[in-house]
Amino acid sequence: MVATATRIRTSFVLGAAAGTVIAALAMTPRGAAFRPSPEETSADGMVVSARFPTRRILPGVQDQNLAVTITAPPAADLSLGRPPLSLAIVIDRSGSMHGPPIENAKAAALSMLRQLDGRDAFAVVTYSSGARTVVAMQRATEAGKAAARAAIETIDDDGGTCISCGLDTAGAELARSPIADGLRRILLISDGQANEGVYDRDELAQLASATAERGASISTVGVGLDFxxxxMRRLAEVGRGNYYFVEDTVALSTMFGRELATLSQTVAQDVRLIVRPEQLGGQPVRIAEAYGYPMLRTADGVIVPVADLRAGETRKVVLRLQLAAPRGDELVVAHAEVSWRSVADGTRHRARAAATVDVVDDPAAVAASVDAAATQAVEKALSARALEDAAAAYEHEGLPAAQQVLDRRAQAVRAAASYLDHDTVEALDAASSRARDGFARAPEQAKKAASVDAHELAR
Incomplete structure (x- = not known):
């Protein structure tokens, strides 16, 4: 409760910190911005850049948002076909899944099994007050899938919700996969809140993170309006997977197909962004947070786990830095390194980029140095944060407070609109409008939808 309230107050500070950039945007006519060629590095097909919303900043103590962009190798790397997959489907069978929800979950699992072939392996786990392995990890042969179909049909609902039981059992099944390489994924479905086993959010996140460290990423599916x-979003983030919201379980089969399509195009797994800040004028640069991502502090910086990347996919990570900027040209503020494991051969690779900035006294020079691509990434990240803050504001202070958060963000987007592409402006406006209308009409649904929108915008 206290942590959430603190987060709401923090959003006001972030809004003030963004004022310098918004002022710069307002001072500069459309088309007059300084748009330097992206300072990018490429290694083994992975392209990495690290840029600020303006190429120049004013001196002094301040917050600055750093946009790191990661683009995976292109589809040519998939010439040999998709990688083999070890998949554990984990189905909530607690009492609240009675009737159509459990039947639709079973149908979706069967649909996904039909799309696997002999290259793949799979297991099916259910959980309620405990966990049960319905189908042990095995090759996806026709005989194996036929036996699995019969076993899945026997699943029924009963008991509480022990998410940790399902994750533990799924991890153990994946460890027994007959496939040595390829991808490993847990697909976790839940329609409720953890109330047995490990149910503390931080402890569940630690379990998911440890599972991902062992090579199994986790995608989560929230079903209905009670989860x-x-x-669920945090488990997907620390688990380096995807996060979905399905209000009606009829849509599960479509979502499962989308997840499998994503996996079939994956070229980079166990992706990690390592950011090491420099000192400016003898003062250390501090990384305060990574919007929409978990962040692990190390002795010389932070590590941000990033979900597996599809061929040609671009992922953005925006970090808030606290710094005291002395005057100077081409100051190196931080170093960004992306580390990943190639799906093709299992080897680990690295690509690096440096974030630099000029510190000047002239606000007009700052205004003339807007980087449109970095500004776009930052605006998406700040809009994602606003959706989270609006949900928290609604929970603790009511509808007017939530709408106030969204209105402030809408004003900021309008101020930056000249530097955003049309699709981005429409996406940000649509997400804000959905949340604003949703909190007024159907708040529980709006909270779920805003969580998914925030997850996607932050990336």
């Missing part, structure tokens, strides 16, 4: 969206 804990904060926990």
């Amino acid at each position: 804990d969206e904060a926990t």
Whole structure:
């Protein structure tokens, strides 16, 4: 409760910190911005850049948002076909899944099994007050899938919700996969809140993170309107997977197909962004947070786990830095390194980029140095944060407070609109409008939808 309230107050500070950039945007006519060629580095097909919203900043103590962009190798790397997959489908069978929800979950699992072939392996796990392995990890042969279909049909609903039980059992099944290489993924479905086993959000996140460290990423599916969206989203984030919201379980089969399509195009796994800040004028640069991502502090910086990347996919990570800027040209503020494991051969690779900035006294020079691509990434990240803050404001202070958060963000987007592409402006406006209308009409649904929108915008 206290942590959420603190987060709401923090949003006001972030809004003030963004004022310098917004003022710069307002001072500069459309088309007059300084748009330097992206300072990018490329290694083994992975392209990395690290840029600020303006190429120049004013001196002094301040917050600055750094946009790191990661683009995966192109589809040519998939010439040998998709990688083999070890998949554990984890189905909530607690009492609240009675009737159509459990039947639709079973149908979706069967649909996904039909799309696997002999290259793949799979297991099916259910959980309620405990966990049960319905189908042990095995090759996706026709005989194996036929036996699995019969076993899945026997799943029924009963008991509480022990998410940790399902994750533990799924991890153990994946460890027994007959496939040595390829991708490993847990697909976790829940319609409720963890109330047995490990149910503390931080402890569940630690379990998911440890599972991902062992090579199994986790995608989560929140079903209906009663699940804990904060926990399910966080499990996907620390688990380096995807996060979905399905209000009606009829849509599960479509979502499962989307997940499998994503996996079939994956070229980079166990992706990590390592950011090491420099000192400016003898003062250390501090990384305060990574919007929409978990962040692990190390002795010389931070590590941000990033979900597996599809061929040609671009992922953005925006970090808030606290710094004291002395005057100078081409100051190196931080170093960004992306580390990943190639799906093709299992080898680890690295690509690096440096974030630099000029510190000047002239506000007009700052205004003339807007980087449109970095500004776009930052505006998406700040809009994602606003959706989270609006949900928290609604929970603790009511509808007017939530709408106030969204209105402030809409004003900021309008101020930056000259530097955003049309699709981005429409996407940000649509997400804000959905949340604003949703909190007024159907708040529980709006909270779930805002959580998904925030997850996607931050990336």
